[in-house]
Amino acid sequence: MSLSDPDHELVAAELGRDPTPAEAALFENLWSEHCAYRSSRPLLSAFDSEADQVVVGPGDDAAVVSLPTYGDDAAETYVAMGIESHNHPSYVDPYDGAATGVGGIVRDILSMGAYPIALTDSLYFGGFDREHSRYLFEGVVEGIADYGNAIGVPTVGGSVEFHDDYEGNPLVNVACVGLVTPDRLVTAEAKTPGNKLVLVGNATGRDGLGGASFASEDLSEDAETEDRPAVQVGDPYTEKLLIEANEALVDENLIRAARDLGAAGLGGASSELVAKGGLGAHIELDRVHQREPNMSALEILLAESQERMCYEVRPEDVERVQEIADRYDLGCSVIGEVQEGNYVCTFEDETVVDVPAEFLADGAPMNDLPMEEPVEAARDLPDADLESAFDAVVGNPNTASKEWVYRQYDHEVGTRTARRPGDDAAIMAIRESGTGLALSAGAIPAWTDANPYDGARAVALENATNLAAKGAVPHAAVDCLNGGNPEKPDVYGGFGAIVDGLADMCRDLSVPVVGGNVSLYNDSVAGPIPPTPTVAMIGVREGYDAPPLTVTGEGSLLEVGARGGALGGSTYLATQGGSDGFPDLPADPTAAVDAVRAVADLDSTLATHDVSHGGLAVTLAEMVGSAGISAAVEDAAALFDETPGRVVVETTDPAAVEAAAGDVPVRDLGAATAKADLTLSVGDEQLTRDADGIRGLRDVIDRELE
Template sequence: MLPEDDLKIITEKMGREPNLVEQGCFLNLWSEHCSYRSSAPLLKTFTTTGDKVIIGPGDDAAIISFGNGWVLAIGMESHNHPSYVDPYNGAATGVGGIVRDIISMGARPIALMDPLYFGPLNNPKNLYLFEHIIEGIAGYGNCIGVPVVRGEAFFDESYSGNPLVNVVAVGLAREENVVTACSQKAGNKLVLMGSTTGRDGLGGASFASRDLSEDSEAEDRPSIQIGDPFTEKLVIEATLEAIGKGYVKSCRDLGAAGLAGASSEMAAKGNLGMKIIADNVILRESGMTPYEILIAESQERMLLEVEPENVDAVLDIAKKYDLNGSMIGELTEELNYTVQFQGEIAADIPVKLLTEGAPTFERPSTAPDERDIGDKPELPADLKQAIIDVLSSHNVASKRWIYRQYDHEVQVRTVTKPGDDAGILRIDGNEGIALSCGCNPRHTLLDPYSGGKGTVVENAMNLAVKGARGIAIVDCLNFGNPERPDIYWQFKHAILGLGDAARDLSIPVVGGNVSLYNESGEFKTAIVPTPSIGLAGYIKDVTKAPAGVFSNEGDTIILVGSTADELGGSEYYNIIGKKNDGKAPQVPENITAVVDALISLAESGKITASHDVSLGGIAVALAEMCEKTGAEVDLSNVAEGLRTDDILFSESYARALITTSEPDAVMEMIGEVPCTVIGTVGGNTLSIQIEDSKTELALEEIKEARESLMNLMME
């Protein structure tokens, strides 16, 4: 049912009380998921324009200029609530939905990324969700032939009962083939093409805007869409063929709020109205009401604006690909959204009221009491075991079990495989893109503003160590109930931090998604604040991207950046039971200089390997680089006055490890950016010296620790 305040506004604006069909349209289109009621004022603080931005926020996906007539389409979405209720189909349709956003812009999808967040796997329900969500992403992405080139899997108790499934999709198109969701001309017809319309996904948008309860699995299963990747593959080809032949004037994916959402938003964007003939929608089930036809979120459907003389040609394309297709309405000069069913008017709504009339507002926010950072823990008695414990934690251990489920080489563009700092794809000659995604939710919990900034910085560093510069950010802002002032304060300050870091690095925020009400009635808790992003960057020459592991014996190892006493939110503190203690990392003022230096070094060809230092600190970064060969390092001069565990496990931002056979030339290129020579590549162990303390790990010990998650999944 519509909230009382909303019903009052709508009744006043329409001059009458809306009927049940109209109420269903408003309930979904005015939901938090569709209308960004709590977030719109905050999202306006982002810088969304730039030299390469052709289309920014507001369409199905953003369009970014790549060069030489090529453009990239990029979007990011969440499918959190559905993935708890039905993990396989929730995750699969999350992939399908974001891919159709890319297609609707006239672009062919070329890459996926999947930042995922789960409760600990020692809980059987969490393990079930984890396995089936991965299976859903793999099952859908592999079938449609789009590689998953990068991802994240982060584990925290707060995600028990409310996992997060975020998906980034990237597409490629010629600029002249780009279409938008903005309707063009009254009298043009609307063609619905793809799968049939059934009752699956009813009320999905409104469902995504409320808390999950203990009974969600039974109560909300009708709100979960069922995906069919084989139909999706046909929809990709049919839509791109129709666009390529010039038949499509505007296009919209049927996602949240179903036909009602796609058609009304398309009309409103072009300052036109729309008349829908619901009888013409091809149904999967008999006896469907106009309410169900409009609101159902059945998958694999596209809405196309077509000139009258081209309707038959588009329907022929649908038939060629064995898809359903029908003409279901037309655009009108009158700014009303009208639905006809069995000769009666089922709905007649001012279209702008439906799509733009939901009140938006900043909610009350309350900062928490000043946090006690706690006392320093005792130094670990066994440093080697402490390193192994961090390496084998769910968050740090290799995610190979996950990404080996995915086809990451289909389309033969993939240069760098999953498991590295960034995914790299070849686009035009040796020019390419680098992709990174994710965030550190625990940093954001302790300090939302710095955590928001750090989200951008860590992803930018993942690109920089490969020689790529960020050109566009999409976000998925996952938070708890915004009606709680403490949660809204987290949300607000994370957005402000994210926006400031994006401006510092001159990277526009071009689109994304807000997912609120991520709380579980079962566990009585909100998720930790999770401002996940996807970052796309430009790389001049993909063949020059440095390796992510030690490769050349005798090379000098250099630490770039400064290390501070910033163990707050670290994986080390989480393991030893001090999760909420310590100083949270702060983004250094020289971040732009660090990023610029790393990009220049990678482009110069003077470094043989490079790796970002982030989760788990220097100890983890060194261990991850010891895949083929060992190293002997001395960290005594990394930072004055820091304890051994600070040096090993601090997660200070804007740091990287690089190797080179030309240390003097590299140090000169680094210039004023802080850097320290810490050792040499070679040997069969990782030897770490700090003052009079020496720790050695055999390569086999490192491998065994890093494979802990893999071994768990194979038990």
């Protein structure tokens, strides 16, 4: 670790002296791209974060939004939501890297006084045909499953994508939601000088040293060995105890402010906590409970050991906090207190840090980097055979069944999961408010690789459509913006385009973006990743019921929504070759989403499934279950078009669907049938696949990993 020369000069000028080694390391980590968003913060003002439902917006450990209430006995309830990336650690150590990503985002939810109720994971790897990609994939899924299952928080949704450009740098983006009532809400803003700072949780070791700076550099060729010390090691059983202890502390109103220990460890959490309140602190590093002997001040400050929380506590409440920590067999150290003035750390009676807290936490200068505008591909469509194209698209790892992933997760623990993984969106039963909370998360890198701006708009629309397909109104979103090395103008141009595209579509949909995460320098010897804007979006509906994904065999099939007339970014082109511009998105995306939601809520609706990844080919194949489908489209372009904002509905009342859709186009596709197969007429050609054949195509991940 080393502070750059320009930053060293700025720090020395502010302090009036050279920084101490501990100060230099603190600034190097807290002013890193990972913590300070030096290249991305200038772009993030594009997002609209304000709305009536927003209680806490960007800047805290997690965002908080209020839920609508339904029923006479409904209570006012808030949802805390956040998203985290653990990309570089998951390349170096896929199991621990992914596991500690789960632990970190759960603690962000705890910081708000909330109890975590659901996780989603959005995962991106190199080509599925590569052994190393499958090794990373299996390790990451195992890490998420083992940690999430052990702490009792269900993983209810997400996405898995494979793309050659993630080979040297996979992405692991994990989101979490939790529940909190208005009287229990906690923030990360220190309140009062004289209050104590109390560290609760695991003992501090040397794991994760320099993790923030490690996450702000390109991965080197020998990262798997050289950077392993920067990867944290998780202990989910301690995290479960911390979840329950945090709940007990909130129950007794013992917490004035809270911050979880993540990037930059104790130094990051404690300095940000007091800086947010315009205050300082005096911390005695010798008091930190440690699991390894002879740790230095720098190691204690910057270690990213997991399962730790920093609390601001009134002096008269400290003894009770210690009693609760003891009850849950957690370590507890009174490490200092909030004060006016500087952020000061002492070690062995020597002052090792004495700096203005706000300068440390928020003083990093922003980067002004050049951008190059992305260029869209020309149209060059292949002349593909229908049957082979259908089999390739439906059997592609990106569109194939992800059951191998989600069956490893406990998605029902907590008894709130009303709609499980495998559907367009998960639904959680928030019985306190009578609300069905729908969750959708993910991105499609082929879209943003083809056209970063419109691809990001499509990602936002796709997530909103997933919610609407289950009858939910999009309510709020958080994002994880992943990009390559921003010092490369073409890479930074693509990153800027996904920010603008996501912001514009969320604004069009009136969905506030209430928080998120940025991960840059996702670059390796294999090259940069595609710009990847993972969105985790929540929707709300009255009650918890929603139409299923598979057809019943008793109704007509209609497509609701407009096609975009192009195949850029599609699975069809990825499997068949060729290129095309990105499809046109709906001119009125709100009308498109409203139409989907209105149709899903009709009593005559028997099944709904959104159209996106793989187009109608994949949507119809996934809707076949114990009943089948007979459908017709005009040509291959209509079958493989991936324009989001559409849904296929099985209905007993086509006229009601047309009335509910309003001005949004509705097409007759055919009918559901009693026979469990799919018969497709595409122009003059016809194709039939029975349910077993479809299942065989879609089980490619299971077959390869058995």
